[in-house]
Amino acid sequence: MKICNSDPSSAARATGSIPTVATRTLIVGWDGADWDILDPLLERGDLPHLASLIARGSRGVSRSCLPSHSWAAWPTFLTGRDPAGHGVFDILEYRPGANRRMPVSWRSILAPTWPQRLSDANRTTLLVNVPLTYPPPQITGVAIAGGVIPQGSTFSHPADVGPALGWPINGGSWTTFRHRPLDLLADVERVTERRAAAMKRLMDEQPWDVACMVFVSPDRMQHCLLEYVHPGHPRHAEVAGGEVAERVRSVYRLLDRELGALLERTGADDLVMLMSDHGHQPCTRALNMNRVLEHLGVLTLGRGSGLVSLLAWGRLRSIARKVYDRLGLHGKVAVPTPPIDWSKTVAYTSVTSTGEGVSIALAGREPEGTVAPEDYERVRDEVAAKLLAFTDPATGRRPIGEVRKKEQVLSGPYLDRAPDLLLEAAPLYSLTHARQMVEEADWLSGDHRPEGIYVTAGPGIEPGRGPVISLADFAGRIVAAAGLEPDADWSRTADAEPVPVFTEDEEREVEERLRGLGYLE
Numbered sequence: 001m002k003i004c005n006s007d008p009s010s011a012a013r014a015t016g017s018i019p020t021v022a023t024r025t026l027i028v029g030w031d032g033a034d035w036d037i038l039d040p041l042l043e044r045g046d047l048p049h050l051a052s053l054i055a056r057g058s059r060g061v062s063r064s065c066l067p068s069h070s071w072a073a074w075p076t077f078l079t080g081r082d083p084a085g086h087g088v089f090d091i092l093e094y095r096p097g098a099n100r101r102m103p104v105s106w107r108s109i110l111a112p113t114w115p116q117r118l119s120d121a122n123r124t125t126l127l128v129n130v131p132l133t134y135p136p137p138q139i140t141g142v143a144i145a146g147g148v149i150p151q152g153s154t155f156s157h158p159a160d161v162g163p164a165l166g167w168p169i170n171g172g173s174w175t176t177f178r179h180r181p182l183d184l185l186a187d188v189e190r191v192t193e194r195r196a197a198a199m200k201r202l203m204d205e206q207p208w209d210v211a212c213m214v215f216v217s218p219d220r221m222q223h224c225l226l227e228y229v230h231p232g233h234p235r236h237a238e239v240a241g242g243e244v245a246e247r248v249r250s251v252y253r254l255l256d257r258e259l260g261a262l263l264e265r266t267g268a269d270d271l272v273m274l275m276s277d278h279g280h281q282p283c284t285r286a287l288n289m290n291r292v293l294e295h296l297g298v299l300t301l302g303r304g305s306g307l308v309s310l311l312a313w314g315r316l317r318s319i320a321r322k323v324y325d326r327l328g329l330h331g332k333v334a335v336p337t338p339p340i341d342w343s344k345t346v347a348y349t350s351v352t353s354t355g356e357g358v359s360i361a362l363a364g365r366e367p368e369g370t371v372a373p374e375d376y377e378r379v380r381d382e383v384a385a386k387l388l389a390f391t392d393p394a395t396g397r398r399p400i401g402e403v404r405k406k407e408q409v410l411s412g413p414y415l416d417r418a419p420d421l422l423l424e425a426a427p428l429y430s431l432t433h434a435r436q437m438v439e440e441a442d443w444l445s446g447d448h449r450p451e452g453i454y455v456t457a458g459p460g461i462e463p464g465r466g467p468v469i470s471l472a473d474f475a476g477r478i479v480a481a482a483g484l485e486p487d488a489d490w491s492r493t494a495d496a497e498p499v500p501v502f503t504e505d506e507e508r509e510v511e512e513r514l515r516g517l518g519y520l521e
């Protein structure tokens, strides 16, 4: 089953008959928002603005892509392509000539984006805080970069607009506030208020055809405070009545008020969308995927560095098929952080930030890979079966809910760089954040699941329950609402490569910040 490819017919049912040219379009992203969390808050009356948007709009589930972390998911939103279509699979990537993996950036997105498409057609876009938009795209309108941004860098386009709005506005790093929920919440609240204030001013002062802002606060809270708002968390009943729970709910009320304030700036002829890039599910146990693979007998951690081998491998490969080799060095092979004994390894974690991807150590592709091409399918099936059968010794449960082959869930010109297997956690498990093979989740109570949300309202949209759509569907809808034909072929040539963005100091700084967000060990 393709879960991330655009299905124009379902998108059309969900978002009104295409083409409906709206006067303007407002898109509000709530990173990680999930109906299982929002519905109880709606029932309590905590989210009146969302409730009235739902009453006049179409609500439903928007399925994320795999991997579902922000750095892969938001580019899917921006390009209408799954990760094999835009080329971003992890938080770090290889670049040609580089001797280690670099943080990904806007320039790692190797497919055209809807903000660029609108800009080319002279539509004015306000693009604010969408993850992975650093360096800010030079669009018609204003772009304020989202994601992790080096200090002192130019983070907005035009360059003076961001600082004039009080940006950079940083915070919400959930791992920084370990076991200090009230401090984290105060920080998340401050960031939400200040970013919303900047967006309101921008919408008031600048002309716009499309305005898009992402609030990352739901995701940050839901990674470590999900028990307070998710009825499916085993601790929910015990903690839902306390002070922290009330403070968490108050941040959702703040998000709702700010949603209302942005909606106030639209009219009846405008298309509005609230959406998330993925949902969240409770977790009480966490995995370390490389340790799991080691336990399953398919990976041996050892001494030595994969890096040297990688470079040697790159030189070897460059003898033949030059362009293809540049791709290979760029990101097809993701050498995991801990050193690996490649002579005793057939599979390794290739989405190291979230554990959502495992790849086969294929001879001729991975450095010192030993699995012969003719054995690839058999080995991949065996590894998939072992992962699915893997049992948590402490609970007897199976932590890995789904294992899919890349070609079953992804398509596009960068499929060869994708992890060979894509994993989804079983209920109550996270595929990352553990040091041991499996351990109790500590300052971690939620992790991503594919089922995100959408609510759309505006001209031609039937109120009521809409179908399940894909995160990749929004790009075409946004472009169509602006009166443009969605591109039939939104993909660049296969030899497109990301361009160096960060200085070495900036790379270190960005990696530090990614650590703070829980993405890097």
Ligand SMILES: [Zn+2]
Binding pocket: 032, 070, 219, 220, 223, 448
């Ligand atoms: Zn997240």
